[in-house]
């Protein structure tokens with residue numbers, strides 16, 4: 001039985017959720033299960049393709065809801081999972097009890113493991129270490145900015161690898177190995193090590209660039225790297241450079257050439273000092289995320305529009321009037 005597992009791409013929790021869901025289905029289904037892992041990315045418009053739903057069973061984890069009639073399983077914890085009242089209504093009306101959403105779950109992987117245990121009597125405790133890391137990385141509960149930017153343990157190395165792992169064969173290979181070999185062996189594989197070393201060199205370049213470009217007004221750090229070429233950016237670098245800023249709002253070119261907006265609340269500050277729902281701010285521009293971190297993606301030709309969005313979100317976070325400049 002071919003099972004399409006659509007999962008959030010470039011994301012450690014997305015990867016672990018896909019791995020844990022496939023393990024769940026292997027135990028839950030009487031027939032042999034062959035998972036096909038398909039990374040999905042947020043963008044403008046409908047992120048799904050008709051071919052996504054060509055499996056015998058189709059599942060979507062850690063990613064936006066779809067009313068597609070051939071979606072059989074769904075697990076997510078993003079606040080922005082439902083794009084419309086129709087999407088939410090469709091989810092609520094689903095009588096099959098194979099679709100789950102809990103915005104309070106620390107990671108989607110943990111939600112899957114809890115539902116598997118409580119409602120389907122399936123034990124996924126062999127994945128506990130991976131799920132702990134999904135909780136830590138997805139909620140950005142690192143002890144310090146340095147712990148979030150240096151790649152010193154297997155989970156952080158794998159998180160750095162998955163961020164650049166964007167096509168279907170790469171996702172398939174990674175999640176198959178994670179399932180078979182476990183966290184530590186997968187993180188030590190030569191292809192992962194090569195990417196981690198390259199990412200460490202890239203981090204030094206990005207730190208120097210951000211150091212030059214970061215502007216701080218009030219408690220908001222902004223940066224515009226749209227003219228600086230494509231890159232993979234660790235979203236904690238601004239707090240590593242400037243540990244006291246409350247929000248970071250940046251725009252840059254992703255490794256695929258698309259334009260990215262990254263909006264974050266400094267996770268080392270008291271959570272009660274966050275005044276805005278960052279997912280809601282990004283949803284207004286076609287993006288999404290969590291209350292404390294969000295983003296959106298535009299195509300390569302839309303730099304002017306991206307700068308307008310970037311300036312608008314920055315003004316909201318600085319509580320500045322619409323007419324003021326950055």
Ligand SMILES: [Mn+2]
Nearest residue numbers: 013062108138
């Ligand atoms: Mn997640």
